[in-house]
Amino acid sequence: MSKKKIxxxxxxxxxxxxxxASLAGCGKSxxxxxxxxELVSYKPEAVEAFAExxxxxxxxxxxxxxxxxxPNEAMxxxxxxxxxxxxxxxxxxxxxxNYSNFLDADLFMDISDLExxxxxxxxxxxxxxxxxxxxxxxxxxLPYAANAAGILYNRDMFEEHGWKVPExxxxxxxxxxxxxxxxxxxxxxxxxxTWTCLAPWNALAVGLSDPDTCNQVNMGNTTFAAAYRxxxxxMKILLDYAEPNPYAYGYNDAxxxxxxxxxxMYPIGxxxxxxxxxxxxxxxxxxxxxxxxxxxEDNVLNSGIDLQFCVMKNCENKEAVxxxxxxxxxxxxxxxxxxxxxxxxxxxxxxxxxxxxxxxKSYIENDRMADYQDHYYPSEMSVDAMIQTFLLDxxxxxxxxxxxxxxxxxxxxxxxxxxxxxxxxxxxxxxx
Numbered sequence: 001m002s003k004k005k006i007x008x009x010x011x012x013x014x015x016x017x018x019x020x021a022s023l024a025g026c027g028k029s030x031x032x033x034x035x036x037x038e039l040v041s042y043k044p045e046a047v048e049a050f051a052e053x054x055x056x057x058x059x060x061x062x063x064x065x066x067x068x069x070x071p072n073e074a075m076x077x078x079x080x081x082x083x084x085x086x087x088x089x090x091x092x093x094x095x096x097x098n099y100s101n102f103l104d105a106d107l108f109m110d111i112s113d114l115e116x117x118x119x120x121x122x123x124x125x126x127x128x129x130x131x132x133x134x135x136x137x138x139x140x141x142l143p144y145a146a147n148a149a150g151i152l153y154n155r156d157m158f159e160e161h162g163w164k165v166p167e168x169x170x171x172x173x174x175x176x177x178x179x180x181x182x183x184x185x186x187x188x189x190x191x192x193x194t195w196t197c198l199a200p201w202n203a204l205a206v207g208l209s210d211p212d213t214c215n216q217v218n219m220g221n222t223t224f225a226a227a228y229r230x231x232x233x234x235m236k237i238l239l240d241y242a243e244p245n246p247y248a249y250g251y252n253d254a255x256x257x258x259x260x261x262x263x264x265m266y267p268i269g270x271x272x273x274x275x276x277x278x279x280x281x282x283x284x285x286x287x288x289x290x291x292x293x294x295x296x297e298d299n300v301l302n303s304g305i306d307l308q309f310c311v312m313k314n315c316e317n318k319e320a321v322x323x324x325x326x327x328x329x330x331x332x333x334x335x336x337x338x339x340x341x342x343x344x345x346x347x348x349x350x351x352x353x354x355x356x357x358x359x360x361k362s363y364i365e366n367d368r369m370a371d372y373q374d375h376y377y378p379s380e381m382s383v384d385a386m387i388q389t390f391l392l393d394x395x396x397x398x399x400x401x402x403x404x405x406x407x408x409x410x411x412x413x414x415x416x417x418x419x420x421x422x423x424x425x426x427x428x429x430x431x432x
Contacts, residue, residue: 034062034063034064034065035063035064035065035317035320036064036065036067037064037065037066037067037089037090037317037320037321037324038067038069038088038089038090039066039067039068039069039088039089039090039091039092039309039324040068040069040070040071040074040077040078040081040088040090040091040092041068041069041070041074041091041092041093041307042070042074042075042078042091042092042093042094043070043074043092043306043307043341044070044071044072044074045070045341046070046307046337046340046341047070048340049336049337049339049340049341050068050070051068052336053068053328053333053336053337054066054067054068056333056336057324057327060327061323061327063320064320064323064324066324069088075093075098078091078093082107087312087314087315088312089311089312089315089317089320089321089324090309090310090311090312090321090324090325091309091310091312092144092307092308092309092310093307093308093310094304094305094306094307094308094375095124095127095128095131095141095143095304095305095306095308095371095375096131096304096372096375097131097375097376097377097378097379099128099131099141099308099310100131100132100133100376102310103131103132103133103136103140104132104133104134106313107310107312107313108140108141108310108311108312108313109140109310109311109312109313109314109315109318110137110138110139110140111138111139111140111141111142111311111322111325112138112139114139114142114322114325114326115326116142116325116326116329116347117139117142119329119347119348119349120142120143120346120347120348121143121346121347121348121367122367123303123367123368123369123370124143124146124305124346124369125139125143126211127143127211127304127305127370127371128140128141128143128305128308130211130212130215130371130376131371131375131376133417133420133421134420134421134424135424140310141305141308141309141310142308142309142310142325142328142329143305143308143346144305144306144307144308144309144328144329144334144337144345144346144347145305145306145307145334145337145338145341145343145344145345145346146303146304146305146306146343146344146345146346146369147269147270147271147303147304147306147342147343147344148269148270148287148301148302148303148343148344148357148360148364148369149199149202149203149268149269149270149290149302149303149304149372150203150267150287150288150289150290150301150302150360151203151265151266151267151287151288151290152258152265152266152267152268152272152273152276152285152286152287152356153165153264153265153266153285153286153287153288154258154261154263154264154265154283154284154285155284155285155286156284157184157261157264158264158286161178161179161182163175163178163179163264165288165359166288166291167291167296167299168291168293168294168295168296169234169291169292169293169294170294171291172291173237176240176241179241179264179265180241184263184264185242185243185262185263185264186241186242186263186264186265187238187241187242187243187263187264187265187266187267188242188243188246188249188254188257188258188262188263188265188266189238189239189242189243189246189249189254189267190246190249190250190251190252190253190254190255190257191246191247191249191388191391192246192247192248192249192250192251192253193250193251194382194384194385194387194388195251195384196250196251196254196268196384197384197387197388197391198372198374198383198384198387199267199268199269200235200238200267200290201231201235201373201374201387202302202372202373202374203267203289203290203292203302204231204234204235204290204292205228205231205373206292206300206301206302206370206371206372206373207289207290207292207293207298207299207300208228208230208231208234208292208293209227209228209231209373210227211370211371213227213228213373214373214376214377215376215421217407217410218414218417218418218421218422219421219422219425220422223403223407224403224406224407224410225400225403225404225406225407228403228406229399229403231292232390232399232402232403233399234292235387235390235391236391236398236399238267239391243257243262243263247388247391247392251272251275252275254266254268255272255275255276255279256279258276259276259277259279259280259283260279260280267290269302270287270342270343270354270356270357271306273285273342273354273356274342285356286355286356286357286358286359287356287357287358287359287360288359288360289301289302289359289360289363290302299363299368300363300368300369300370301360301363301364301368301369301370302369302370302371302372303344303364303369303370303371304371304372304375305346305371306343307337308346309325309328311325329347331347331349331351334347334351335351335352338351338352338354342354342356344357344364378413378414380413381409381410381413383406386402386405386406386409387402389402390402
């Protein structure tokens with residue numbers, strides 16, 4: 001299917017969803033009279049954690065039965081179910097463009113009256129607000145668990161050579177040169193899988209551009225050529241310290257090479273740690289925030305909502321659903337999920353931070369975090385492939401060419417959204 005047809009199909013789907021949101025609601029009961037609450041999560045890898053959580057809930061509640069499904073291809077299944085008016089009560093999804101599309105289709109309930117919303121770290125509430133195409137009153141998701149992306153490093157190798165975690169871009173480049181001088185590969189990139197290009201891109205961009213860059217572009221207040229120039233330039237510099245021909249090696253290759261000590265650092269997210277440890281279970285891994293700036297205080301940790309819970313708008317069993325959400329947000333239950341999946345709790349509190357994220361701890365505890373920029377990118381635009389093409393371009397004007405294409409393609413794939421945002425902006429100005 002062509003990109004144009006994909007975009008049209010998505011637009012038609014969202015139109016259907018918007019028209020159906022008022023037609024159906026939840027309201028199922030079990031044979032023994034208990035209220036049935038169904039939660040569909042997009043994370044099949046967490047099925048064991050969810051099974052334990054559901055079992056604990058059902059053992060402690062006589063009036064509600066909780067079913068949690070974590071199917072493969074969950075987003076496709078959810079969209080199909082929405083079209084058939086077969087709504088679950090709660091969906092567990094990430095804080096990304098899918099959330100934006102579903103919210104824009106008016107599918108989710110405002111849960112701002114849920115007390116647990118006040119327990120969420122402000123950064124994650126801000127991330128969800130930033131994902132709203134048009135600003136809305138209310139809260140439509142309960143952020144649950146987050147991941148972080150920066151630079152994984154071999155802690156034993158660093159301690160052996162006396163290398164220090166860099167806090168500025170200059171310190172980072174000096175460190176790369178020191179590692180190289182010791183006869184060790186500083187970075188492994190594994191850019192054969194195009195999506196891996198987004199890992200350092202996002203981690204650099206959150207420190208070098210505003211969190212609402214995409215929205216500012218939509219409003220006509222800036223361009224990507226202006227906002228992303230430094231990010232693009234520094235992406236090129238990383239190639240100087242990477243494995244030869246990083247486009248010949250994919251994600252699994254990079255994880256394996258890093259696990260075997262073939263590089264001191266790997267710019268990727270915390271989600272790669274299980275894959276790395278499947279190769280080297282005893283590897284001593286730590287992570288640090290990408291030191292993108294000239295001053296440490298300007299750096300920002302790239303952290304995004306990996307899982308959050310949204311309630312379908314017309315759910316009839318709101319009280320039962322809220323009881324489920326309250327249970328899910330108990331510290332002990334959150335810890336079950338984190339022990340199984342890793343990551344960062346979106347809830348305020350004294351949650352154990354994984355040892356592999358130790359050098360990011362101060363950023364997490366002080367809420368110095370911003371969302372992945374690619375959570376705003378439409379999939380049709382294929383930004384990961386654009387970045388790979390840009391990095392392969394050795395011409396002197398490669399940065400200009402890439403940024404010009406970014407702006408052009410953004411307008412092409414976001415034409416309707418840009419018109420909608422600017423119309424809203426004009427209405428707000430006229431109302432003043």
